[in-house]
Every structure is written in structure tokens, then in C-alpha cells.
Amino acid sequence: xxxxxxxxxxxxxxxxxxxxxxxxxxxxxxxxxxxxxxxxxxxxxxxxxxxxxxxxxxxxxxxxxxxxxxxxxxxxxxxxxxxxxxxxxxxxxxxxxxxxxxxxxxxxxxxxxxxxxxxxxxxxxxxxxxxxxxxxxxxxxxxxxxxxxxxxxxxxxxxxxxxxxxxxxxxxxxxxxxxxxxxxxxxxxxxxxxxxxxxxxxxxxxxxxxxxxxxxxxxxxxxxxxxxxxxxxxxxxxxxxxxxxxxxxxxxxxxxxxxxxxxxxxxxxxxxxxxxxxxxxxxxxxxxxxxxxxxxxxxxxxxxxxxxxxxxxxxxx
Amino acid sequence: xxxxxxxxxxxxxxxxxxxxxxxxxxxxxxxxxxxxxxxxxxxxxxxxxxxxxxxxxxxxxxxxxxxxxxxxxxxxxxxxxxxxxxxxxxxxxxxxxxxxxxxxxxxxxxxxxxxxxxxxxxxxxxxxxxxxxxxxxxxxxxxxxxxxxxxxxxxxxxxxxxxxxxxxxxxxxxxxxxxxxxxxxxxxxxxxxxxxxxxxxxxxxxxxxxxxxxxxxxxxxxxxxxxxxxxxxxxxxxxxxxxxxxxxxxxxxxxxxxxxxxxxxxxxxxxxxxxxxxxxxxxxxxxxxxxxxxxxxxxxxxxxxxxxxxxxxxxxx
Numbered sequence: 002x003x004x005x006x007x008x009x010x011x012x013x014x015x016x017x018x019x020x021x022x023x024x025x026x027x028x029x030x031x032x033x034x035x036x037x038x039x040x041x042x043x044x045x046x047x048x049x050x051x052x053x054x055x056x057x058x059x060x061x062x063x064x065x066x067x068x069x070x071x072x073x074x075x076x077x078x079x080x081x082x083x084x085x086x087x088x089x090x091x092x093x094x095x096x097x098x099x100x101x102x103x104x105x106x107x108x109x110x111x112x113x114x115x116x117x118x119x120x121x122x123x124x125x126x127x128x129x130x131x132x133x134x135x136x137x138x139x140x141x142x143x144x145x146x147x148x149x150x151x152x153x154x155x156x157x158x159x160x161x162x163x164x165x166x167x168x169x170x171x172x173x174x175x176x177x178x179x180x181x182x183x184x185x186x187x188x189x190x191x192x193x194x195x196x197x198x199x200x201x202x203x204x205x206x207x208x209x210x211x212x213x214x215x216x217x218x219x220x221x222x223x224x225x226x227x228x229x230x231x232x233x234x235x236x237x238x239x240x241x242x243x244x245x246x247x248x249x250x251x252x253x254x255x256x257x258x259x260x261x262x263x264x265x266x267x268x269x270x271x272x273x274x275x276x277x278x279x280x281x282x283x284x285x286x287x288x289x290x291x292x293x294x295x296x297x298x299x300x301x302x303x304x305x306x307x308x309x310x311x312x313x314x315x316x317x318x
Numbered sequence: 319x320x321x322x323x324x325x326x327x328x329x330x331x332x333x334x335x336x337x338x339x340x341x342x343x344x345x346x347x348x349x350x351x352x353x354x355x356x357x358x359x360x361x362x363x364x365x366x367x368x369x370x371x372x373x374x375x376x377x378x379x380x381x382x383x384x385x386x387x388x389x390x391x392x393x394x395x396x397x398x399x400x401x402x403x404x405x406x407x408x409x410x411x412x413x414x415x416x417x418x419x420x421x422x423x424x425x426x427x428x429x430x431x432x433x434x435x436x437x438x439x440x441x442x443x444x445x446x447x448x449x450x451x452x453x454x455x456x457x458x459x460x461x462x463x464x465x466x467x468x469x470x471x472x473x474x475x476x477x478x479x480x481x482x483x484x485x486x487x488x489x490x491x492x493x494x495x496x497x498x499x500x501x502x503x504x505x506x507x508x509x510x511x512x513x514x515x516x517x518x519x520x521x522x523x524x525x526x527x528x529x530x531x532x533x534x535x536x537x538x539x540x541x542x543x544x545x546x547x548x549x550x551x552x553x554x555x556x557x558x559x560x561x562x563x564x565x566x567x568x569x570x571x572x573x574x575x576x577x578x579x580x581x582x583x584x585x586x587x588x589x590x591x592x593x594x595x596x597x598x599x600x601x602x603x604x605x606x607x608x609x610x611x612x613x614x615x616x617x618x619x620x621x622x623x624x625x626x627x628x629x630x631x632x633x634x635x
Contacts, residue, residue, distance in 0.1 A: 132473040146570065148470055155465075155572025156449045159604035166566040167600040178602060249483040253463065253570045255472025283484040285495060287476035 004067040006311045007052050010113060010303030011035060011073055013088040016048055019304035020055065023067055023312060025124055029055065030304060040090035049103030067315055068107035070307030071096060072116035076158045081110045109310040113303055115152040115161065118145020118260075120305030125298040126260035134256040135296065136163065136247065138265035138272075141177070142185040142192075146254055151313070153254070164189070168246050188243040190218040190264050197221050197235045206231050222268035236275055244279025251280075251288040262296025269295065321384040323628045324369050327430060327620030328352060328390055330405040333365055336621035337372065340384055340629060342441055346372065347621060357407035366420030384632055385424035387624035388413060389433035393475045398427045426627040430620055432469040432478065435462020435577075437622030442615040443577035451573040452613065453480065453564065455535075455582035455589075458494070459502040459509075463571055468630070470571070481506070485563050505560040507535040507581050514538050514552045523548050539585035553592055561596025568597075568605040579613025586612065 003022055010017040012035060019030040033051050036043040052069065056062070073096065075086035081097035097108040111119075118135035122145075127133035131150045137143040142164030146153040153160040164185035165178050172182035174195075186192050194216045201210060208231035213220045224232035247259060259276075266272055273293040281289055298305055320339055327334040329352060336347040350368050353360040369386065373379070390413065392403035398414035414425040428436075435452035439462075444450035448467045454460040459481030463470040470477040481502035482495050489499035491512075503509050511533045518527060525548035530537045541549035564576060576593075583589055590610040598606055615622055 130473075148465055148472075149468075151466075153465055153470075153571060155605075156447075156574040156608075157572060157604065159572040159602065160570065162569045162572070162602045162604065165602035166569045167562060180600065180602070183602075245484060249566055250570055252479045252483045253477065253567055254470060255474065255476040255479070257473040283497065285476065285479045285482035285497070285500075287474065287479065288472075291473075 004065055005061055006067045006308045007069045008304035008306070008308030008311070009048055009069060009071045010116065010307055011044065011048075011071065011089065012113075013037070013074065016044070016051075017300070017304050018048065018051060018055075019301070019308060021305075021308040025305065025308060025312070027301075027305075030301065031055070035089070037088070037090050040092070041086070044089060045096070045100050046103050049100065053104060063104070063106050066106045068109060068311035069100065069104070070116070070310035070314075071100065071108065071110045072113040072303045072307045072310075073110060074113045077110050077112050078158060079154070081108070083110070107311065107315060109307075109314040111152065111307070111310050112154075112158060114143045115145050115154060116306030116310065117302035118147060118161070118306065119152055119309050120298055120302035120307075121145075121260045121262065121296050122147040122150075123309045124305045125302060126262070126294040126296045127258050130257040132254070132256045133258055133260060134163075134247070134250055134254060135260045135262065137263040137296075138189060138243075138261065139263035140190055142189045143263070144250075146250075146256075148254065163246065163250055166246055166249065168242055184242065184246040188239060188246065188265075193218045193221055193235065193239050193265065196238055197232070200231060200235050200238075208232060218265045219267065222265075222271065226268075226271065236271070240272075240275025241279045244276045244281075245283045247276060248280050248283035248285075248288075251291050252285045255288055256291060258292035258294055260294055260296050262299075262302070266295055321382055322378055323384045323625045324386045325621035325623070325625030325628070326365055326386060326388045327433065327624055328361065328365075328388065328406065329430075330354070330391065333361070333368075334617070334621050335365065335368060335372075336618070336625060338622075338625040342622065342625060342629070344618075344622075347618065348372070352406070354405070354407050357409070358403070361406060362413070362417050363420050366417065370421060380421070380423050383423045385426060385628035386417065386421070387433070387627035387631075388417065388425065388427045389430040389620045389624045389627075390427060391430045394427050394429050395475060396471070398425070400427070424628065424632060426624075426631040428469065428624070428627050429471075429475060431460045432462050432471060433623030433627065434619035435464060435478070435623065436469055436626050437615055437619035437624075438462075438577045438579065438613050439464040439467075440626045441622050442619060443579070443611040443613045444575050447574040449571070449573045450575055450577060451480075451564070451567055451571060452577045452579065454580040454613075455505060455507065455560075455578065456580035457507055459506045460580070461567075463567075463573075465571065480563065480567055483563055483566065485559055501559065501563040505556060505563065505582075510535045510538055510552065510556050510582065513555055514549070517548060517552050517555075525549060535582045536584070539582075539588065543585075543588065553588070557589075557592025558596045561593045561598075562600045564593060565597050565600035565602075565605075568608050569602045572605050573608060575609035575611055577611055577613050579616075579619070583612055
């Protein structure tokens, strides 16, 4: 029997689990609830039990498991020490050692945003590329930078915080991080809505957005696609700022491709075009041909990336 | 006899060569001229002969040489293929294979700016740190990013081009790269002189800089240290822009320390303080404690980095 790899993505309400071949083909995937009571003491035992149940179904033994990769919504260092996960009630502990008490296979762990980026770089939009920047445009702007196939975590795991690069000197409102003028304030789903609100308040230019039930990224991009001039202005401002920001990321890291995911990316090719038009005007010439593609794994990116942590970890050991 | 490593740094007029222990202690260093005639056909044979002569002095044999690392003033890919060095007259060729025709030891090669950064990270200002950003403030602004002890070269070797990150939307003059508003236009030696010229032209504020024989970084920093208000304003503008730029580099790569070198850094601690004051105002909180230190290896950084290429290469193989 070929060895199996399990990829686990722990979220605040649901744990996603995938069974993969050692080549990264998904065999099965399922979810269990995240039980955060008792400071999250049941989470790892629940995961171990669920994986063992699944192994029992086809007679997989621990000898046939290459390992389990776990992505965690908080900082995890290279030794597998979790440094608090507020959402799960977790403090500081060695997740590898703790997990091995429940199932005796090799365990690898990483931060969830980085694992998702690794997944997209490996089997998603960045498939086949070893230098990839994954940008997630959701409530905030998240990032994951893959250098030679590995996550760039940096000194204390704060690498890839591209949502908080300073992009506008004239901003008057504070970002959630406390600074002013962060990329996230313009390029996240909430950032685009904020750009639209501001623009609507500026003057009386007619726009279908004025009668929209709610201002969100989808409404704004749909209006722009339908020819609304003000919405078009807003989406161009979004592209201008994000393209400028990503030009800096490319000057620093020179990826082969940017993979754009998250809710905002559902507007599709239009988002890529808006970003790239701005990007090429700002980037150093050596990085001018960098590709822009959409993320393809959606919410499964985390289980793919967690499985990859196992494969890389086992190969290295 | 302990094995020796040779680090070679090829410049346009001089080749620097160092003999090192496998631990990176320098045993000897010397220079030979760079003969660029005949499309640089003599450069590698000259280097091989010079190293063999040095080996003859103490009876070192090829078996006692761990390898030769060569840094080149142009792009070199991970396979050791040089992609043109205009200054040397070189076209595209395999420098490892070519060098081995002249001396039969393992050969490793890299770009000179990256090798110098690797040297500073290894034995210079960044000694003991595995995640380091080296910034060279010379005629231009160069950079080298070390992630987990290795150079971040990126997809086509254009990583670490921090001199060309876009930093000012209002710039009217073009940078040498063709873009407008690059970091290098403000933070290089020529950039600071340009900031001073601009400021002097703005109004009639008295300043000792008005009677200076020439406006250069040293004159400007010395005037600021001596209490000249206008020079002080200029150095603060330099620090403001560079600190902002490096905050973005840190948000992306989260280094443990920034190592600041090049001619401008000769103004010393004042330069670090000016950068850091601005840096902490812009950077994401997780990277707020990143250190700032001066480079220590000067022109020897390249030979150290070239030696490190050998040590890493041999260890990996």
C-alpha cells in the first residue's frame, strides 16, 4: 500500500481534514467541529480519533502513514511550538509532542495562512512554480511567500505580512494594526467598500452604487462590469494601490507568479487585469513579466499545504 | 591539514581573493588585476594560476581544497551559468565548468551583490543571524536578502532589488532604471546630494552647504552633525524615506537585523538612528524590534560570501 499523508486545517469552528497520496493527490476529505471549550483540550484528540476512524475504514495502519500536517490559526515556530491561538483557547505548547500522544505518526505544523499559501503554490494557482507569492483578499489582506518551494516565515514568523505594508502617506484613518495607510485599508473586501464610500461622499456623481442595498466588493465589481463610471473609478483605484504594493513585494522577492485568492478574487480576470496594469508601471524591469493567476483551491488550500509540510519534513529528515 | 576554501570576488579592475578555513576564518587575502581584454578570456586562468601559486607556497594540494567560490558582477543562476557580465566582456557560459579546466576543485558561483550580502550576514554585521537584510548605500542602493542563511535570489535572480522599490508618487525625475520615485533616488549617496540640492533651491535658508566645495553624503552628514539646520532637515528626509522603504522590506521578509553598508553608512550610528526613527513608525508591529547595525567587512564582504557559497554548496552536496 502506498503511504498516506493527512493534512489538517484547524479553524475556529471547523477542522478540515484531507487524506492524500505522497504525491499530493487527494483521496478523501471531511470536516469535524472544532471544540474550543476547556481551552481547546479536545481539539487534538478529536482530530486523532477522526483520522484513526478513517484509517480503520480501509485498514490503513500507522506504518502506512507518512505523517500528519496541522495548520493552526496562530504563530507556530519551526520546532512546532505553538505560540498561543486565542481563537482555540490554546497557550504555548509543543503541538508535535502533544499530537503524538494520541496517534503515533510523524507530525508537522505551521501557521494557517502560510500553509494555505504553500498549498496554492504546490497544487493550486502556483502549481509548477517554486517562487510564488500568494495574496488573499478577504476581510483583510493576507499573504504567503514561497521561496524555492518553502514558506518564507522570517525571524519570528512575521514574513509575508503584505497587508500591512505602508502604501499611502495621506491616510487619516487607522488600520486595525494601529498604523495608517496599510495596503489592507484599500485592497481588502472592506477596503474596497471604504474606497467606494469615500468616493460617493466626495460629490454627487450619479452611480448605481448609491441605490445599492449594501456596498461590498461584489456589488462594486459588478457595477464596474456593468459600466458604472464611479464604480469603475473605485476598482481602478483598488488596482492602482494593490499593483503598486505588489510591485514592491516583487522587487524584494522576485516571484515567478502571484496567486490571487480570497473573496475579492471572485470578480475574476478583471481583478488580475486591474492589478497588473498598475504593477507593470511601478515594478523594476527584471520583474515586469511576473504572472498573475487566480487561486484555485479555495478553502482546501490549507489541507493541501498541511500535507505538503509532511512531505517536505519527511524528505528533509 | 584542515581543508581550505578560496573566496574570489571579481570586480571590473581588480579580483580580490581570500583563503579561508572551513570555519570561515581568513588565512590570507590578496588582489590581482582583472584583465578584461579578449572578452575577459584571461580572467579565470589568471585566478586559477594565482590560487595555485598561493597553494604552492605552503604545499596545499587540490585534495586539501574544499572548493573555490566566485562572485561575478552580473547575473548567475543556481546552476552556475553566467548570463553576461558587460564589465568583464563575458557572454553566457558555465563558469563552474570553465574554471574546472584550469583547477580541478569544486567551484561555486553567485552574483556579487548577493555574495557580499551573504558575507555580511555570515561574518559581518549580521553574524549569528539566519534572517538578515543587507542594504548597501553607495552610488545606488543595493540589497541582499538572506533567508534561513541562504540568499533569496527569486525566480530569475532579481530578488533583493530594494533600491528600486517605489517610494514616492510625486517624483518628477527618472531613476536610472526608467521608473520614477525609486528608493535609490533618495537614499543613495547621489540621492542624498539630490535631496540637498533640491532643498537649497527651495528658498534662501542659510546653510553651510551653500558654500561647500561639493555636495556629497559626507559633507551633508558632517554639516548635520555640526548643527546645520538645513542639512539636518535633509538627513531626516533621507532617514524618513529609507526607514519607510525598509519597513516594507521587513513586512515582507521579517529579518532579525538590517545590516547597513556602503559609503553613506560611514556617517555611522547617526544613519542607523535616522532610519530606525522612521522605520518604527511605519512597520507592522511584529517587526518593530528588528535590529539595525553597520556593515563591518567593507570591501571584503564579497570574498567572505564567496567562501560561504562553497561551504554551503559542499554541505548540501
